[in-house]
Amino acid sequence: MLKINPGNIRNATVSVPGSKSYTHRTLITAALSDGRCRIHNWLDSEDIRYTLDSLFQFGATIEKQPDGLVVHGRSGDMDPCDSPIYIGNSGTSMRLLTSYAALGKGRYVLTGSDRMHERPIQHLLDALQEMGVHAVSLNNDGCPPVEVMGARVAGGEAYINCSISSQFLSGLLLIAPYTEKGLKIHVTHGPVSKPYIDMTVDIMSQFGVEVVRDGYDYFEIAGGQCYRSGSYIIEPDASQAGYFWAAGAITGHSVKVSGISKSSTQGDVRFVEVLESMGCRVTLEPDGISVAGAKLSGIDVDMGDMPDIVPTLAVVASFADGVTRIRNVSHLKVKESDRLFAVINELTKMGISARSEKDDLVITGGVPHGAVIDTYDDHRMAMSFAVAGLRVPGVEIKNESCVEKSFPDFWKVFEGLYER
Incomplete structure (x- = not known):
């Protein structure tokens, strides 16, 4: 005390x-990119370490250097993962990485603390299922732990309820360039926390992917793209x-x-x-x-x-x-x-x-x-x-x-x- x-x-x-929200999103985007990314002024904290450790489990190579992090992107490729991915009580990690896992290979289980198991994620799982992804709450209560079967994601159209969290939308946005047909996202409720959506779109733009949007109601991203590697500074x-x-x-x-x-x-x-x-x-x-x-x-x-x-x-x-x-x-x-x-x-x-x-x-x-x-x-x-x-x-x-x-x-x- x-x-x-x-x-x-x-x-x-x-x-x-550095911004926690920017650091989460930049790390995930860099891991999906086409090469070597240098990230300056990143936040080194418990939540960010959960995201880093999870990306390691997905097969990412990340080096800590005195002036920042170097992330070696794999152009959307990732490894299978036999062990559950533990995310503590980092809600951002859970929501963004649940979408990220959809691009992987095989079965992924994402879990966390007792409190994480009380935090709803069903709206995101529903949207992923509309995209053809097997994504379920293992306890059938709409909360983690979640099971995601990674595979090639067709894309198409998705409808997302963002009345609880805009991170559900951010998760879909970040993986959209790697879908086969691209993705058209319709927001049915909300969203809350709109500036965090702008942040996600801004990061995607910095990595070379443009988002067509109608306010906060509709987002469209072309498929078959790859984030461009480079150097990024977290504000x-x-x-x-x-x-x-x-x-x-x-x-x-x-x-x-x-x-x-x-x-x-x-x-x-x-x-x-x-x-x-x-x-x-x-x-x-x-x-x-x-x-x-x-x-x-x-x-x-x-x-x-x-x-x-x-x-x-x-x-x-x-x-x-x-x-x-x-x-x-x-x-x-x-x-x-x-x-x-x-x-x-x-x-x-x-x-x-x-x-x-x-x-x-x-x-x-x-x-x-x-x-x-x-x-x-x-x-x-x-x-x-x-x-x-x-x-x-x-x-x-x-x-x-x-x-x-x-x-x-x-x-x-x-x-x-x-x-x-």
């Missing part, structure tokens, strides 16, 4: 690691930047996250707009974005496209005057934890009124007090609620090591906010 001390916070500039993670922008918001100090731009395709960079609407001063600089806190006011905001930022926003809202309504966040229930329940429970411990109303999270700001924070083995709960401890004494974080999932150096960077 880690105790957070309010201490003396200073105006600070911090750096955050800093906007979700991780959010913790430090929130630190500026609640302490009144200016916190700058370097290396990140408002032009990023990461949807979470728009968190600075949310903070600005609450009263913060946001400064766009050539080498980063700064947020300085002020008197905070509650807001009404749709966070359906920024679900990973919701726990962080909830903590900021607890210090704001009035009510904050965070809309369209019911899909938080199937994240690494049931984040909707977790956020409400931990804010209540801190003396803050928080409740769910249909798809919304409603928080009445006040004067939070210290509490022992359960993290539910959820990295984002640990990092979000640590921010509260910068302002109020008595915040203690259980199982603080869970940040290894996405930001192993978080506590070291967090310490950099304090005056020495």
